[in-house]
Amino acid sequence: MNILVTGAAGFIGSHLCEALSQNEADQIFCLDNFNDFYDPEIKRRNIRDLIELNQVTLFETDLRDYDQLKSIFETYSFDIIIHLAAMAGVRPSIEQPFLYTQVNIIGTQHLLDLSKDFNVPHFIFGSSSSVYGENKKVPFSEDDFVDHPISPYAATKKTSELLCHTYHHLYKLNIACLRFFTVYGPRQRPDLAIHKFTRLINEGIAIPLFGDGTTKRDYTYVDDIVDGTIRTMTWLLAQTDPAYMIFNIGESQTVELNYLVSLIEKALNKKAIIKHLPHQPGDVPLTYASIDKSRKFLGYDPKTKIEEGIPIFVKWFLESNNL
Numbered sequence: 001m002n003i004l005v006t007g008a009a010g011f012i013g014s015h016l017c018e019a020l021s022q023n024e025a026d027q028i029f030c031l032d033n034f035n036d037f038y039d040p041e042i043k044r045r046n047i048r049d050l051i052e053l054n055q056v057t058l059f060e061t062d063l064r065d066y067d068q069l070k071s072i073f074e075t076y077s078f079d080i081i082i083h084l085a086a087m088a089g090v091r092p093s094i095e096q097p098f099l100y101t102q103v104n105i106i107g108t109q110h111l112l113d114l115s116k117d118f119n120v121p122h123f124i125f126g127s128s129s130s131v132y133g134e135n136k137k138v139p140f141s142e143d144d145f146v147d148h149p150i151s152p153y154a155a156t157k158k159t160s161e162l163l164c165h166t167y168h169h170l171y172k173l174n175i176a177c178l179r180f181f182t183v184y185g186p187r188q189r190p191d192l193a194i195h196k197f198t199r200l201i202n203e204g205i206a207i208p209l210f211g212d213g214t215t216k217r218d219y220t221y222v223d224d225i226v227d228g229t230i231r232t233m234t235w236l237l238a239q240t241d242p243a244y245m246i247f248n249i250g251e252s253q254t255v256e257l258n259y260l261v262s263l264i265e266k267a268l269n270k271k272a273i274i275k276h277l278p279h280q281p282g283d284v285p286l287t288y289a290s291i292d293k294s295r296k297f298l299g300y301d302p303k304t305k306i307e308e309g310i311p312i313f314v315k316w317f318l319e320s321n322n323l
């Protein structure tokens with residue numbers, strides 16, 4: 001089977017490609033533009049082994065470049081697209097909303113349109129828990145009302161889910177949208193809290209804590225995200241009629257920020273210096289995934305609790321020279 005993974009050099013994408021490449025029957029095609037949202041060298045390193053061992057084919061392409069994308073689809077045929085490429089991050093999306101719209105919405109539409117034109121039947125879209133906005137009902141379930149995003153990033157993810165549904169309806173594409181809940185683990189993006197806090201605490205620099213530390217997140221270990229994505233692929237391929245489904249992929253355990261910091265302190269054996277800052281616009285107070293639907297349809301069963309995952313991340317961080 002030919003699998004196209006977009007955003008393949010990123011944090012989640014590179015872990016997914018490694019896992020997919022274990023199945024020798026599949027051909028893995030990686031697409032990424034290696035942008036400088038964070039150091040592109042980190043992204044090159046993320047997939048260096050896969051490239052050197054000839055386990056994947058790389059397209060260094062920008063999702064916004066329709067003509068270049070089209071020439072790829074004219075040359076190769078794909079059975080499924082796993083679309084993870086995006087401008088990620090809530091706060092930067094408030095600074096650059098047009099960029100987020102162009103990459104996340106137009107880029108997704110390019111891929112959906114090419115899927116239609118070149119008969120790629122299956123599509124997985126990497127959505128986000130941010131679509132739940134300030135949802136008060138916990139845990140968040142896929143049927144909850146999500147028409148109140150509070151950041152441009154969240155709005156692009158919700159819009160892309162709607163585009164996915166439209167292409168499913170009109171062109172019978174078989175689609176699953178996966179709402180990932182804050183992902184962490186080795187190679188986590190350097191802008192994300194766990195990575196940033198670990199770096200700063202390790203260097204003895206104060207960590208910025210937005211709000212009073214009582215915000216809560218459902219943190220999901222990257223191996224569980226990869227497992228949920230591969231299970232979704234298997235599920236999509238088994239459908240006899242084209243489906244459109246949304247699944248939460250989270251840990252279903254909500255962790256307070258103050259507790260998270262204490263776990264990092266313990267793993268580093270260093271005390272954090274905390275600088276309290278006001279609550280940030282766009283940040284949601286709580287995320288908490290209901291994973292009943294993912295359990296039922298996908299057999300998804302996340303394995304790594306935060307108390308186990310943080311020491312693994314910190315060990316990786318220390319061994320990889322604090323990248």
Ligand SMILES: NC(=O)c1ccc[n+]([C@@H]2O[C@H](COP(=O)([O-])OP(=O)(O)OC[C@H]3O[C@@H](n4cnc5c(N)ncnc54)[C@H](O)[C@@H]3O)[C@@H](O)[C@H]2O)c1
Pocket residue numbers: 006007008009010011012013031032033034035037043061062063064083084085086087088089103107126127128129179180181182183184189
């Ligand atoms: N990490 C999380 O906690 C989290 C949570 C929810 C959803 N997600 C989503 O999962 C996906 C992967 O996230 P990640 O944390 O691995 O981020 P990441 O930034 O590490 O990976 C995204 C990749 O997409 C690539 N990319 C960006 N714009 C592109 C473009 N125009 N053309 C081609 N490639 C482009 C980047 O170079 C990068 O390698 C994203 O869609 C993100 O929104 C992530």
